[in-house]
Amino acid sequence: MQNSKKTWTFTLIAAALSFVNACVYPTVFIKWIIPLYAACVALFAFAAFFFFLVLFAAKGKEKPLIPALIGTAIYTALLLGVTPLVNNVIFGAVAPWGSVLANTTLNLVFWLVMTLKIRKLSNEPFVWKPLLCVLLVLAGSAVSVVTTLPNMKATGFIVLDNVKNYEERMDTIDIYENTMETALPQTEAYDMVISHLKAPLPEGKTEKKVLVLGWDGCRADAMVMKDSRGAVDALLADGGKAYIAYCGGANYPEKITQQTATGMGWTTILTGKWADEHGIDGFGDVKTSRAPTFLTTAIEDGLADSAAFCYSWPNHEESYANDIAKSKEEGLNVAWNLSEGEEGGDDTADENTFKSAYDDLGRPDCSDIIFTIFEYCDYYGHTYGFWNDTPEYAEAFKKSNDKGLQLINAVKARPTYETEDWLILITSDHGGYVRGHGGETLMERMMFIVTNK
Ligand SMILES: [Zn+2]
Incomplete structure (x- = not known):
């Protein structure tokens, strides 16, 4: 995975998966559609796996699969752990908005760190690929945050109870x-x-x-x-x-x-x-x-x-x-x-x-x-x-x-x-x-x- 094209193909797939997921995730979470929620968590984990795989390959690891799996497990545990922590401990089970925002922040930080690290390691000479990833990440998070605002004027795409x-x-x-x-x-x-x-x-x-x-x-x-x-x-x-x-x-x-x-x-x-x-x-x-x-x-x-x-x-x-x-x-x-x-x-x-x-x-x-x-x-x-x-x-x-x-x-x-x-x-x-x-x-x-x- 040393060559730049392969690296960025994988990174873009990971970013795209995260983007789509970030848009859908809050609605799923707020309406608590359990099977879709599980699917979202699985997709986030899958995207994280791609990010880790590219990262470790770019680092020159001969067998990037195992560290990528370990990284994915840690990320997934964090994603699942943040929800009850924020909801019950910090917000006292007031509403899941806090959890959605916390998870979005977690993902935002994760995606940005990953994208920038991969860019650095792969010595990517062009700026547009990492830039596209960063834009996808920001856009996904923006949709995620906006759709969780209680007074948002609902769009036809996501109708929320407000x-x-x-x-x-x-x-x-x-x-x-x-x-x-x-x-x-x-x-x-x-x-x-x-x-x-x-x-x-x-x-x-x-x-x-x-x-x-x-x-x-x-x-x-x-x-x-x-x-x-x-x-x-x-x-x-x-x-x-x-x-x-x-x-x-x-x-x-x-x-x-x-x-x-x-x-x-x-x-x-x-x-x-x-x-x-x-x-x-x-x-x-x-x-x-x-x-x-x-x-x-x-x-x-x-x-x-x-x-x-x-x-x-x-x-x-x-x-x-x-x-x-x-x-x-x-x-x-x-x-x-x-x-x-x-x-x-x-x-x-x-x-x-x-x-x-x-x-x-x-x-x-x-x-x-x-x-x-x-x-x-x-x-x-x-x-x-x-x-x-x-x-x-x-x-x-x-x-x-x-x-x-x-x-x-x-x-x-x-x-x-x-x-x-x-x-x-x-x-x-x-x-x-x-x-x-x-x-x-x-x-x-x-x-x-x-x-x-
Ligand atoms: Zn009652």
Whole structure:
């Protein structure tokens, strides 16, 4: 490989492979298409192998294959290692943008060093070949960086989930009573439940009842999927209303003051307070006993006789430890029904949550308040991406609706339905962005409240 032509042919192939890969890689990474991601890593490794092979041959090594393979292994380990390091350790799993940028920088440095080193070793008299390589490298990286910017105006080539697309999508949803500018605080879900329980019984009704269908990680713009909206449309057909709401603290639309995450979100809905008062500010926090959930206070205040909390995320048990203890000590009729089933992985846990609520509704004297949380959207969002273009997320929204509709129909099928005054709410704890949530973006911050009244 001493001759210049062969050297530069290989180097150009390596640069071209890297270039194409660099353009595709961020989209693959962000949408988390696992087989394509694996293909990209393999292609990067292949390109690195070419670079190393040429480098060691140019250095005059008789057997450049082995050092090239070792170099490739080190490079691949770095490429794979940088991702979790940057994402989890440095950015705290905020978003994969950091990983994409870190990997791009790693590749940029690698390609430049390789190209320039090979140029030096091969005594290339002309400047255009290494220059072409450098340009390819820079162009690939530029595409890579630009396509990962959250607010990039998407091109036809790569359509990303970004704020502009989100706003446009929200504008096309005609079921909401309000706009993002007039979004309701998440605490409104609590107020709706309490107001319903406190309001006088309408003519002919003898009992107040509440069913909350909580959809963990369901984005407000998921409502664009009209064909999957069974439960939501059922409530609207009964004269209900749908509202855009926000989580993340009272400081909307300015910076969030609590994470757009699960523990905080459901606790805000259950207590009517934000994290500064309810005390759940981080993973594993226990809610303060000064901010009890309406599951216990409604019974203490005589607004309801019984409540059931049907869920599968085991951390809720930690979060509401003092409410659980209080219901036991004071003999409050609250059932804390943790569903069995593998966390994520399959739908068993959600099916058990459904069954727990469904069986309750089938009893003549069902719980006065039934609060269910389905994990479908959250689980499939974390695994495949939180947006409607991800088929698994779209399917999760449909499953939430299908199960929700069955529960709504179970309410209506009750023999005593005519004499019961039901409030049915559908709501979520937070949205999601890429494969996570917790941050500032509108996609994470907006949620919704749908009522049957
Ligand atoms: Zn959640």
